Amino acid sequence: MAMARYQLNIYVLTAVAVILGLVIPLPVIALSGINPIESYGAAFRILARDPLTVFDTLVYATPLMLIGAGLFIAFKANYWNMGAEGQMWIGALIATVIALNLEAPGYIIIPLLMVVSFLGGVGWAIVPALLKVKYNVNEVLTTLLLNPVAVLIVDALxxxxxKDPKFLFNQTKLIPRSAWLPTIIPGTRVSAGLIIAIAGVLIAYVIMDKTILGYRIYCVGSSPQASRYAGIDISKVTLLAAIISGGLSGLSGMTLLCGVHFRLLRGFSPGGLMMGFWGYGFLGIAVALLAGYRVLATAGTSLIFGFLTYLSYLLEISSGISRHFMMVIEGITLLLVISLIRLVGEKV
Amino acid sequence: MTALAEYIIYTSLAYATPILLAAEGELIAELSGVLNIGIEGTMLMGAFISYFTVLVTGNILLGVVVGLLWGVAAGLTIALFEVILACDYIVTGIGFNIMMMGLSSFLFDKLVVSVYNKVPYVAGIPRVSIPFLGQLPVVGSSIFSQHVLTYFALILVVPIWFVLSKTTWGLKIRAAGENPEATYALGINVVFVRLISAVVSTILVSLAGVSLCLELTRAFTHVMTAARGFVALSLIIFSGWRILRILPGSLLYGFLYSLPALMQAFGIPVPYQMLLSIPYIATIALMSIAYRRVKPPSALMKPFIKKG
Known part of the structure; x- marks a missing residue:
């Protein structure tokens, strides 16, 4: 009962925080010489003119669901995986290499790419996880620092x-048609990646709420001391949580590759210019944190941040507000939610 | 050979300055029990604000002062969330970083790139050659002809060491970080001590950004701090929270961060992506080696909530 009430609170708080996150930065936009009301107005005029583009929300929400569900599991195990961005890039990189070198029918190549991208993400996530459980090395810093390394590796390749020599841009060739995920809503860019993402969230839900592993993850996260007395192998649980979150992040790279871009390029993630310090992996942190105590809520918070990402692209087109502004909105939302929980969370 | 030695010593020291300043600042906060993961965003915004001020006014001193004021503002913000509201340190830090990275990039795009159509260089903080010492061979042109903030960062090690280990204030700071409840019971205002430590800390962190922007590059780019803040955090960990060990560690990082410039200056063809990733990989390696031997302040990352 208490949990259910808390859950309601965090939804109310999240809604308040997101709205304030959109309103508080308005003076900054105004100071930089843009009429903020006019810019939001222009964004919504584009939306009204071409309403089908609103389905892009689902396109941006797809990787966020996978990353968010994975990070939810890691955070609940008290493993602060900040490296989802890098894990996503490595997953996408490995899937790209396989897809470019293997001609096979879709029913073989697509499951194969899902598996290898998952394993790629796991591979990138496992080093900091092992360092954490073996030597107690702070995972916040190690996972964070591996993000730019992943982006630099992709960049070098x-x-x-x-590199596709036909283009000036640094990007790969298109992957073969057979590896493309089909569009599921005609007239939009929404691909079957969304189905993979929803399945990912459901699997995360089953793991967390229906299996003994999920129960142990909650235990380890809320009280390592009590878990140790209860005979839970904390290292193993932490490692498994890190592996699942890394794998789902890697898988999100595959949905972006086969469902949205069909090639690897720098603009793969909204944090293209940010050298691995921002992107879907960091939006996923907010998605996971704002989901509170329910895995399934990550689907909802993904939609919120998917919409905000869509809005940030609209603002960029209509008023020249660079998409980095989205980071300000996300940062303010995160800070507001945690402080609002401290201020009113227990009382409401 | 002499030229190479001079160049390596000079660039290592110059590149070590922002990391040293950031680590000195962060150390004060951490000893008082405040872990500021928002260090990266603080530094980045400090760099942008000072760059923009100098770009518009042409006044270097004003740029530094504005950077210091930003340090105060950032410190108060961090203290509001981490000390007064006692929010989670990791979420606060990550949220603050994302916000400041976004804000600096947004303002940079809007106020610099789209106005000037390029990234103009600004007048930087000058190099000062120390009389007599500056005339010595090798060390004269490398150590004793540095930028102003490099001298400042090096000399600052001494007063910080003195205050932290020899004065009452240092004792209060360390007590707040080791056992805040007992400290509070002795009548010391733990919240106030932590707040002041956080503000002093972010002033130095912001100054690290100023040094990076006005001494090393004299221009701003997106996320130009390149994890120097996070590197400073890890430097504190494997120096075991001791100021005198931070100095040599920061020189090592200065060398690693200066490698791209070094390779370019001597025309050695190495993929730049490899050079850029060296500091990150080195940090992870060093943390793995050192972590078992050091002990953090007991109440680090534990918010102090007054009972009753």
Whole structure:
């Protein structure tokens, strides 16, 4: 009962925080010489003119669901995986390499790419996880620092062996048609990646709420001391949580590759210019944190941040507000939610 | 050979300055029990604000002062969330970083790139050659002809060491970080001590950004701090929270961060992506080696909530 009430609170708080997150930065936009009301108005005029583009919300929500559900599991195990961005890039990189070198029918190549991208994400996530459980090395810093390393590796390959020589941009060739995920809503960019993402959230839900592993993850996260007395192997549970979150982040790279971009390029993630310090992996942190105590809520928070990402692209087109502004909105939302929980969370 | 040695010593020291300043600042906050993961965003915004001020006014001193004021503002913000509201340190830090990275990039795009159509260089903080010492061979042109903030960062090690280990204020700071409840019971205002430590800390962190922007690059780019803040955090960990060990560690990082410039200056063709990733990989390696031997302040990351 208490939990259900808390859950309601965090939804109310999240809604308040997101709205304030959109309103508080308005003076900053105004100071930079843009009429903020006019810019939001222009964004919504584009939306009204071409309403089908609102389905892009689902396109941006797809990787966020996978990353968010994975990070939810890691955070609940008290493992602060900040490296989802890098895990996503490595998953996408490995899927790209396989897809470019293997001609096979879709029913073989697509499951194969799902598996290898998952394993790629796991591979990138496992080093900091092992360092954490074996030597107690702070995972916040190690996972964070591996993000730019992943982006730099992809960047080096995009400039060299993987570059499509026909283009000036550093990007790979298109992957074969058979590896493309089909569009599921005609007239939009929404691909079957969304189904993979929803399945991912459901699997995360089953793991967390229906299996003994999920129960142990909650235990380890809320009281390592009590878990140790209860005979839970904390290292194993932490490692498994890290592996699942890394794998789902890697898988999100595959949905972006096969469902949205069909090639690897720098603009793969909204944090293209941010050298691995922002992107879907960091939006996923907010998605997971704002979901409170329910895995399934990550689907809802993904939609919120998917819509905000869509809005930030609209603002960029209509008023020249760079998409980095989205980061300000996300940061303010996160800070507001945690402080509002401290201020009113227990009382409401 | 002499030229190479001079160049390596000079660039290592110059590149070590922002990391040293950030680590000195963060150390004060951490000893008082405040872990500021928002260090990266603080530094980045400090760099942008000082760059923009100098770009518009042409006054370097004003740029530094504005950078210091930003440090105060950032410190108060961090203290509001971490000390007064006692929010989670990791979420606060990550949220603050994302916000400041976004804000600096947004303002940079809007106020610099789209106005000037390029990234103009600004007048930087000058190099000062120390009389007599500056005339010595090798060390004269490398150590004793540095930028102003490099001298400041190096000399600052001494007063910080003195205050932290020899004065009552240092004792209060460390007590607040080791056992806030007992400290509070002795009549010391733990919240106030932590707040002041956080503000002093972010002033130095912001100054690290100023040094990076006005001494090293003299221009701003997106996320130009390149994890220097996070590197400073890890430097504190493997120096075991001791100021005298932070100095050599920051010189090592200065060398690693200066490698791209070094390779370019001597025309050695190495993929730049490899050079750029060296500091990150080195940090992870060093943390793995050192973590078992050090002990953080007991109440680090534990918010102090007054009972009753």
């Amino acid at each position: 995009l400039c060299g062996p993987l």
